[in-house]
Amino acid sequence: MKTYLDCVPCLVRQALxxxxxxxxxxxxWEQVVRETLRRAATMDFALPPPAMAQQIHRMIRTLVxxxxxxxxxxxxxxxxxxxxxxxxxxxxxRSDDPLETALRLAIAGNVIDLGVKSRLDEEEIQGSxxxxxxxxxxxxAGQFAEAVAAAADxxxxxxxxxxIVFDRLLIEQIGPGRTTVVVRGAPTINDATMADAExxxxxxxxxxxxxxxxxxxxxxxxxxxxxxxxxxxxxxxxSKGQGNYETLSGVAGNIFFLLQAKCPLIARHLDxxxxxxxxxxxxxxPAEEASQVPRALGK
Amino acid sequence: MKTYLDCVPCLVRQALxxxxxxxxxxxxWEQVVRETLRRAATMDFALPPPAMAQQIHRMIRTLVxxxxxxxxxxxxxxxxxxxxxxxxxxxxxRSDDPLETALRLAIAGNVIDLGVKSRLDEEEIQGSxxxxxxxxxxxxAGQFAEAVAAAADxxxxxxxxxxIVFDRLLIEQIGPGRTTVVVRGAPTINDATMADAExxxxxxxxxxxxxxxxxxxxxxxxxxxxxxxxxxxxxxxxSKGQGNYETLSGVAGNIFFLLQAKCPLIARHLDxxxxxxxxxxxxxxPAEEASQVPRALGK
Numbered sequence: 001m002k003t004y005l006d007c008v009p010c011l012v013r014q015a016l017x018x019x020x021x022x023x024x025x026x027x028x029w030e031q032v033v034r035e036t037l038r039r040a041a042t043m044d045f046a047l048p049p050p051a052m053a054q055q056i057h058r059m060i061r062t063l064v065x066x067x068x069x070x071x072x073x074x075x076x077x078x079x080x081x082x083x084x085x086x087x088x089x090x091x092x093x094r095s096d097d098p099l100e101t102a103l104r105l106a107i108a109g110n111v112i113d114l115g116v117k118s119r120l121d122e123e124e125i126q127g128s129x130x131x132x133x134x135x136x137x138x139x140x141a142g143q144f145a146e147a148v149a150a151a152a153d154x155x156x157x158x159x160x161x162x163x164i165v166f167d168r169l170l171i172e173q174i175g176p177g178r179t180t181v182v183v184r185g186a187p188t189i190n191d192a193t194m195a196d197a198e199x200x201x202x203x204x205x206x207x208x209x210x211x212x213x214x215x216x217x218x219x220x221x222x223x224x225x226x227x228x229x230x231x232x233x234x235x236x237x238x239s240k241g242q243g244n245y246e247t248l249s250g251v252a253g254n255i256f257f258l259l260q261a262k263c264p265l266i267a268r269h270l271d272x273x274x275x276x277x278x279x280x281x282x283x284x285x286p287a288e289e290a291s292q293v294p295r296a297l298g299k
Numbered sequence: 300m301k302t303y304l305d306c307v308p309c310l311v312r313q314a315l316x317x318x319x320x321x322x323x324x325x326x327x328w329e330q331v332v333r334e335t336l337r338r339a340a341t342m343d344f345a346l347p348p349p350a351m352a353q354q355i356h357r358m359i360r361t362l363v364x365x366x367x368x369x370x371x372x373x374x375x376x377x378x379x380x381x382x383x384x385x386x387x388x389x390x391x392x393r394s395d396d397p398l399e400t401a402l403r404l405a406i407a408g409n410v411i412d413l414g415v416k417s418r419l420d421e422e423e424i425q426g427s428x429x430x431x432x433x434x435x436x437x438x439x440a441g442q443f444a445e446a447v448a449a450a451a452d453x454x455x456x457x458x459x460x461x462x463i464v465f466d467r468l469l470i471e472q473i474g475p476g477r478t479t480v481v482v483r484g485a486p487t488i489n490d491a492t493m494a495d496a497e498x499x500x501x502x503x504x505x506x507x508x509x510x511x512x513x514x515x516x517x518x519x520x521x522x523x524x525x526x527x528x529x530x531x532x533x534x535x536x537x538s539k540g541q542g543n544y545e546t547l548s549g550v551a552g553n554i555f556f557l558l559q560a561k562c563p564l565i566a567r568h569l570d571x572x573x574x575x576x577x578x579x580x581x582x583x584x585p586a587e588e589a590s591q592v593p594r595a596l597g598k
Contacts, residue, residue, distance in 0.1 A: 005332050009312040016304050030344070033304050037340035041333050 001246045003045045003052060004265050011049060012036050015056045018189065022060065022069040035059055048246040050217030057188050058214065068187035068195075070161075077112050077162025077190065078200050080122055084129060088169055091133060099148070100141045101133065102170040103258070107277045108132030109166030110159060110241050110260045112190070125162075128260075138272045139279030144256055147281070151236035151254075154179040157211075157218055159241030159259075161196040167240065168202050176206040180234075185224065186214035191243070217243035220251065242266055248282075255282035300545045302344045302351060303564050310348065311335050314355045317488070321359065321368045334358055347545040349516030356487050357513065367486035367494075369460075376411050376461025376489065377499050379421055383428060387468055390432060398447070399440045400432065401469040402557070406576045407431030408465030409458060409540050409559045411489070424461075427559075437571045438578030443555055446580070450535035450553075453478040456510075456517055458540030458558075460495040466539065467501050475505040479533075481526065485513035490542070516542035519550065541565055547581075554581035 003011075012033065019032035036056050043052050061069070088105050095101035111128040148154065156171060156179055158164045164183075171179050181202060184191045197208040212224025218239070220228055231237065237255040239248050245257050245266065257280045261267040267274045302310075311332065318331035335355050342351050360368070387404050394400035410427040447453065455470060455478055457463045463482075470478050480501060483490045496507040511523025517538070519527055530536065536554040538547050544556045544565065556579045560566040566573045 005315050005328055008332055008336070009308040009315070012311060013308040016308070029304055033307055034340050037307070037336045041336035041340060045329070 001048050001249045001266070001269055003043070003047060003049045005045070006265055007049045007052075008040055010263075011040060011052055011056065014053070015060070018057065018060055019064070021073075023064045025064075028063050031063055032056075032060055035063075048217060048219070048249075050215050050243045050247050051219060053217075053243075054188065054213075054215035054219070054222075057216070068193075070187065070190045071195070074161030074190050074192075074196055075199065077160070078165060078196055080125065081109065081112070081162040081165035082200060084126070085165060085169070088129070088166070092169060092173070097141075099145055099170075099173045100137075102173040103141060103144060103279065104132040104135075104137070104277065105129060106163075106166045106170040106240070107137075107258050107260060107279070109163035110258070111262075112160050112162040129166075132277060135277055137279055138261075138270075138276040139281075141279060143281065144279050147236055147254070147256060148174050151234075152178055153233065153235045155230060155234035155237045156181045157237065157239045157244050157248075158183050158192045158197075159244060160190050161192045162190075163240065164192045164196055164202060165200050168200065168205060171206055180207045180209060180230065182218075182227065182230075183208060183210050184214060184216075185210040185212035185227075188214045188216045191216050215243075215247070217247035219247050245270075251282070253282060256280065257282070300347050300548045300565070300568055302342070302346060302348045304344070305564055306348045306351075307339055309562075310339060310351055310355065313352070314359070317356065317359055318363075320372075322363045324363075327362050330362055331355075331359055334362075347516060347518070347548075349514050349542045349546050350518060352516075352542075353487065353512075353514040353518070353521075356515070367492075369486065369489045370494070373460035373489050373491075373495055374498065376459070377464060377495055379424065380408065380411070380461040380464035381499060383425070384464060384468070387428070387465070391468060391472070396440075398444055398469075398472045399436075401472040402440060402443060402578065403431040403434075403436070403576065404428060405462075405465045405469040405539070406436075406557050406559060406578070408462035409557070410561075411459050411461040428465075431576060434576055436578055437560075437569075437575040438580075440578060442580065443578050446535055446553070446555060447473050450533075451477055452532065452534045454529060454533035454536045455480045456536065456538045456543050456547075457482050457491045457496075458543060459489050460491045461489075462539065463491045463495055463501060464499050467499065467504060470505055479506045479508060479529065481517075481529075482507060482509050483513060483515075484509040484511035484523065484526075487513045487515045490515050514542075514546070516546035518546050544569075550581070552581060555579065556581070 015032050015036040019029045039055055092098045092101045108129045154174055158167055158181055183193050183197050187193055194210055197203045202208055211227040213222040215222055237253055239255055239257050241259050245259055259278050261270055261272050261276045261278055264274050270278055314331050314335040318328045338354055391397045391400045407428045453473055457466055457480055482496050483492050486492055493509055496502050501507055510526040512521040514521055536552055538554055538556050540558050544558055558577050560569055560571050560575045560577055563573050569577055
């Protein structure tokens with residue numbers, strides 16, 4: 001997905017929000033905003049928004065001199081999500097369709113996204129999880145189940161910390177033995193890294209690798225050769241969240257996108273309402289050129 | 300009021316919205332966004348937001364090659380507001396306090412602001428007018444009445460087209476003989492110019508001058524010497540709307556600010572809720588240095 005003009009003010013706002021979250025130094029906030037504006041003025045809008053976000057967050061890291069600014073927040077989200085696991089496991093266990101229930105919970109976990117919202121309260125996560133059990137799925141859970149049943153080698157692209165706790169529940173249904181989870185290669189915003197996989201016990205339950213990149217998405221050209229090779233060989237790729245969708249929506253392959261469409265532009269690109277719980281096979285994603293951004297969007 | 304960091308993404312969004320309203324040429328939209336980013340990267344944040352907006356709208360005018368892009372929309376708003384006049388006059392006539400009722404209606408008219416919102420529907424204006432009769436005023440209408448009674452020479456700084464129709468009703472209560480209305484010196488967004496004063500019959504009812512500037516506010520240094528002289532000599536200045544507030548909030552003088560606080564930063568600066576109908580004497584406006592922008596603002 002390209003960067004739409006509507007994404008630009010949002011990227012500037014996110015840069016400001018991030019700088020405020022990471023430091024109390026107002027001069028740094030101003031530096032971040034000015035530098036974001038300067039870079040955005042010449043950015044290639046054909047690239048997906050996470051390419052710009054990657055640049056912005058690298059720049060913020062150099063200005064606030066810290067390697068993993070969101071570490072404590074990510075730990076907080078992991079810990080909170082883990083508290084919900086016993087209840088979630090009980091729902092899956094007594095469900096008529098445990099795979100679909102686990103799928104719903106994994107998509108619900110995608111509400112944990114600091115790239116979209118600076119604040120997130122626990123009630124919101126709990127509400128999202130609860131609603132996920134009964135809300136309409138935008139996509140075909142049966143088709144998803146068939147694709148999973150047919151795959152010998154599943155690559156599961158994780159998105160955020162906290163969220164990966166719910167991903168684990170879905171992976172338990174898919175089969176940890178044939179699944180490999182992928183986390184980011186280096187910290188960026190609240191995206192899950194190996195530290196989160198370790199903290200939440202994911203590394204003990206399933207193979208976890210990293211993609212070698214610090215983009216908040218999966219920019220294949222920016223990933224390690226090892227990951228790219230793994231991506232090519234996988235029978236089935238499960239791509240979680242908006243950042244992975246934005247960067248992989250134009251990539252050919254047996255890919256399912258699992259996400260909550262939180263941004264109006266992504267919802268438009270997917271032709272679904274904002275807030276929809278999306279389960280889409282890559283082929284069913286509208287082509288880049290078919291998507292029209294409405295004049296009045298976001299007004 | 301200075302330009303807060305939170306104003307920056309909003310200015311970019313407004314530039315994009317304006318370009319979309321004025322042309323269907325997507326390459327122009329992109330030019331406007333890139334040029335806005337480039338200028339914003341080096342702008343002086345000590346200046347008020349309308350100083351930047353002035354630059355942006357001059358730039359948009361050069362790109363779309365038209366002198367008064369909002370003319371037809373302004374005429375539409377003028378015409379719509381004029382349809383509401385008989386009802387408004389009836390309310391004023393049967394009111395126990397005609398001056399306060401006219402004041403409320405003039406503030407209600409300030410909802411007509413394309414700088415803040417790209418779309419505005421007639422129901423919203425009607426609703427705003429209706430609510431204005433009973434909603435709490437944020438300020439002291441009695442103090443306002445005293446200031447008006449004591450002034451021999453009132454300078455009334457108009458804001459938007461459409462809105463000036465309601466301003467006229469207030470001026471009729473203040474006394475057209477001692478009032479001079481000021482419009483912008485050249486078109487900018489939907490701000491009222493002499494053409495709007497003529498279309499709505501204001502020029503036949505009261506003296507109308509222009510300020511010699513194309514800023515969507517009153518940047519004194521950018522105004523004509525004639526206007527500045529008039530501003531200095533006035534007993535009482537009535538300043539309508541956000542743009543005039545942003546540019547005059549730090550100026551000494553016997554000024555009353557009449558506006559709807561539509562933006563969260565302006566509401567914060569005025570220490571009032573978003574949406575408040577504000578009547579404030581300049582001295583009661585918090586000093587620039589006293590206002591703190593909250594970390595979580597707008598999130």
